[in-house]
Amino acid sequence: MGTGIVIREALRDDLDALVELENACFATDRLSRRSFQRWLKGEHSVFHVATSGDALVGYGLVLLHSGTRLARLYSIAVAPAVRGKGIAQQLLGKLEEAAEDEDRFFMRLEVAKENSAAVRLYEKLGYSVFDEWEDYYEDHSDALRMQKRIRFPEYTRYEPRIPWFAQSTSFTCGPACLLMLMSAADPQIEISRALELDLWREATTIYMTSGHGGCHPVGLALAAQARGFHAEVRLSLLSTPFLEGVRATHKKEVLDLVHEQFMERGRASRLPIVHEAVSISQLESWLTEEALVMVLISSYRLNNDKAPHWVVVTAQDELCFYLHDPDVEKLTRSSLDCQDIPIAKQDFGKMLIYGSNRYSAAVVLHR
Structure with a gap:
């Protein structure tokens, strides 16, 4: 371990030294002064x-x-002159504790696939x-995504592999999620x-x-059914959803009419519509059944937005469910941050x- 090394919280007075260290450590993918x-x-x-004496020799940033x-x-990052002295390990340990x-x-990270020394350290x-992740860095090199459970020992995890897809508009979270499910059930489907x-x-x-309409759960299940999938819907209420967020009378009337149309089409197509609240135990059962x-x-x-939002539940373990969120824009998250998000x-x-x-x-697709 590095001797004489002090790990502390970053201060605003560290800004100049941080920028200097960043430029010394990285040729590409640098954090800007504004980012710091x-x-x-x-x-x-x-x-x-x-720090070592008055010199700032490393930093670590966790989101x-x-x-x-x-x-x-x-x-x-660790200054080139002091590498190999255990400073990165000290930093990471303090970051994990914090x-x-x-x-x-969980702590997750990305590391260049070709950076074998860093990969060995993390392992x-x-x-x-x-x-x-292919073509991740500015120089087009690939990245490995790594993970460690930092609070509890590892438990058995049930993980059907589900591809992630970003919604392309502010109102298509439902279709984006359905695309993920359909692609997992049938890899031949072309996501577009x-x-x-x-x-x-x-x-x-x-x-x-506000804005364009979202998607009705029965409407999404009918769309899946029309493409040959065995779909099921579970609803806590059989009345029209989302009415409480709409003020205009003519909009409420349209929502009511559309709801009745979907429910009638669901009954006519013998779509399984279960009138029961979605529960943790039911989610566990579905995932166990794959x-x-x-x-x-x-x-x-997740993002301080009170709007209803569709997500995919990708996996579970003893403590968490894992989610694919199709919305990258909220809080300027990257696509990596939207995949397999652990939620207690x-x-x-x-x-x-x-x-x-x-x-x-x-909405459930049974294999």
């Missing part, structure tokens, strides 16, 4: 530096994603590869924006709390309820 200024404010992050149990090592104090279960510290918009046209409620599940959530705990089961139960009438809905 942002992260030094300390919002949703852990930012530590390593804490709101509403999740996930921490992400966003950047770590993330654990913030109630995070030594308990990280394991769970994915690979054209199909995403087709699904929206088939399932839209026309109106929503069914493919998308659920409607209140995304307030005790927290997810609160997210499954939307609005004052405690509405819950799920």
Whole structure:
């Protein structure tokens, strides 16, 4: 371990030294001075530096994603002159402790696939590869995605592999999620924006709390059924959803009419529509059976947005569900941050309820 090294929280007075260190350590993918200024404010992050005497010789930055149990090592750097002395290991240990104090279960990171020394270090510290991202860096090199459970020992995880797809508009979270399920059930399906918009046209409620309409759970299931999938819908209420967020009378009338049309078409096509709230135990059962599940959530705990939002439940373990969120734009998250997001089961139960009438809905594709 490095001797005489002090690990402490980053301060605004460290800005110049941080920029100098960044330029010395990286030829590409550098954090800008403006980025450092942002992260030094300390919002949703852990930012530590390593010092030797008066010199700043390393830093580590971890992002804490709101509403999740996930921490992400966003950047770590050690001055070239002092590498090989255990400073990176010291930094990472302190960052893990701080993330654990913030109630995070997992630390994730990305590392260049060709950086064998860094990969070996992370493996030594308990990280394991769970994915690979091609053409990730500015120089077009590939990245390995690694993960470590920092708060609890590893448990058995049920993980049907589901591809991730970003919604291309602000109102197509439902179609984007359905595309993920359909692609997992049938890898021959070509995921495209054209199909995403087709699904929206088939399932839209026309109106929503604001802007274009979202998608009705029965409409989404009917769209899947029309393409040969064995779909099921679970609804806590059989009445028209989302009415409480709409003020105009003519919009309420349209929502009512569209709802009745979807329910009638569902009955006519013998679509299984179960009148029952979506529960944690039912989600666990579906995932154990390797069914493919998308659920409607209140995304307030994720991004402070009170709108209803569709996500895919990709996997589970003893403590968490894992989600694919199709919306990259909220809080300027990257696509990596939207995949397999760990949410504690005790927290997810609160997210499954939307609005004052405690509405819950799920669309399930059975293999």
